[in-house]
Amino acid sequence: MRLAIAYDVSDDTNRRQVYRTLERYGAWRQFSLFEVDVSKSERVELEDELESHIEPADGDRIRMYRLCRSCQDNTTDLGSDPPGEQSNVL
Template sequence: MRLAIAYDISDDANRRRVYRTLQRYGAWRQYSVFEVDVSKSERVELEDELESHIEPSDGDRIRIYRLCQSCLDDTTDLGEDPPSEQSNVI
């Protein structure tokens, strides 16, 4: 299944861990946004790992959207292509 994952993480170290976790599963698309292709079991593992890297009391949030095939077919990219690597990860 294809997922779009957006995150807002306050702590640099936690943000780095979230980024590196997501990088193992998929492609960085924009600041704090990834697209990943995972099986159902991989999704559970991914969610568990991401949850361990955030601190909700600090306002950290991760939002996961499932992208159906018709959603993917209707996706439009405007502007430049996504960068080949993250430039804002400390």
């Protein structure tokens, strides 16, 4: 299944861990946004790992959107190309 995952993480160290975790599963698309392809079991593992890197009391949030095939086929990119291998994480 394909997921779009957006995150807001206040602490630099935690944000870096979230970024590196997501990088193992998929592609960085925009600041704080990844697209990943995972199986059901990988999704559970990913959610558990991401949850361990955030502090909800600090306002940290991660939101996952499942992208159906129709949604994927109807995705439009405007502006510059998605980022390459470079990172926006400190």
